[in-house]
Amino acid sequence: MSMIKCVLLDDELPMLGYLQALCRELEGIEVIKSYNNPLKFLDDVDKLDFNTCVLDINMPGINGLELANRLEGKAIIFSTAYKEYAAEAFDLDAVDYLRKPYQLERLEKAFGKVQAWLSNKNQVNAIYVELNTNLGKSRMNTNDIAYIAVAENDRRDKEIWFKDGQSFLAKNITFDDILERFPEGQFCKINRKTVIALHAVSYYTTQWVSCEIASSKNPIQFKLSEQYREHFMSLFLS
Structure with missing residues (x-):
C-alpha cells in the first residue's frame, strides 16, 4: 500500500487547521x-x-483549478463551499471533490480513492518469469512479488515472498541472476541478503526499507546498507 504524502492548501487558517487535525486522525x-x-x-x-x-478552489492570487493544472502526476482532492465548481473539478480528473465544512468520514473516503488511484498509477505491466523452485518449475508474475531473501538452510537458494503471504524457494540461483531475469529497474538489492520489489515498498528511510505482506500484521523492515543506498534511492525516486 502506497503512503499518502499530502500537501494541504486553504487560504482560511481556521479551516486549514481543522483539516490538519482530521488528517492526523487517519492512518x-x-x-x-x-x-x-x-x-x-x-x-x-x-x-x-x-x-x-x-486543494481549496477559492484562493487569492491563483485559484485551485488553475493550480491543479500545474500539478502533473499528483492526486488532487478539491475542496470548496460552493457546489457549482464540481463539474470543472472533475473535468481536471480530480480524484475527489469535498464540500466544506470537512467531515472525517468523507475525508477518509476521499483518501481511500487516492490510495486506489496511486496503486493503479504505480501498477506495472505483468511480466512473468520461470524459475526452478522447491515445487518444480514455477511461473510467477513479478508484480506479485514483495521481496527475495537468502534462504536460511542453504545460501545458494533464495526465498521469494509474495504480497499475499505465500513463498517459493528458488533453487541454486544468485541475486545477480534474479535481477537479470526480472524487469529492469523494478527490483533492487538493499543489503547482502535481500532484494526488494520497489512497487512493494511502503516506507523507507536512509537506514531502513519496509514492505507489507498479507501474512504479517506489521510491515516487514529491512536494513538499507550504505553500499546499496544510493542505487536504491535513484531507482525509487526515478
Missing part, C-alpha cells in the same frame, strides 16, 4: 506541509516530496 496519511498562500506553495513545489494535494 497512512502523512501531511508534508500546509499552506494558506498558493503562491508560496508554487515557490516551494519543486522541493516537496508529495503525491497528493487537498
Whole structure:
C-alpha cells in the first residue's frame, strides 16, 4: 500500500487547521506541509516530496483549478463551499471533490480513492518469469512479488515472498541472476541478503526499507546498507 504524502492548501487558517487535525486522525496519511498562500506553495513545489494535494478552489492570487493544472502526476482532492465548481473539478480528473465544512468520514473516503488511484498509477505491466523452485518449475508474475531473501538452510537458494503471504524457494540461483531475469529497474538489492520489489515498498528511510505482506500484521523492515543506498534511492525516486 502506497503512503499518502499530502500537501494541504486553504487560504482560511481556521479551516486549514481543522483539516490538519482530521488528517492526523487517519492512518497512512502523512501531511508534508500546509499552506494558506498558493503562491508560496508554487515557490516551494519543486522541493516537496508529495503525491497528493487537498486543494481549496477559492484562493487569492491563483485559484485551485488553475493550480491543479500545474500539478502533473499528483492526486488532487478539491475542496470548496460552493457546489457549482464540481463539474470543472472533475473535468481536471480530480480524484475527489469535498464540500466544506470537512467531515472525517468523507475525508477518509476521499483518501481511500487516492490510495486506489496511486496503486493503479504505480501498477506495472505483468511480466512473468520461470524459475526452478522447491515445487518444480514455477511461473510467477513479478508484480506479485514483495521481496527475495537468502534462504536460511542453504545460501545458494533464495526465498521469494509474495504480497499475499505465500513463498517459493528458488533453487541454486544468485541475486545477480534474479535481477537479470526480472524487469529492469523494478527490483533492487538493499543489503547482502535481500532484494526488494520497489512497487512493494511502503516506507523507507536512509537506514531502513519496509514492505507489507498479507501474512504479517506489521510491515516487514529491512536494513538499507550504505553500499546499496544510493542505487536504491535513484531507482525509487526515478
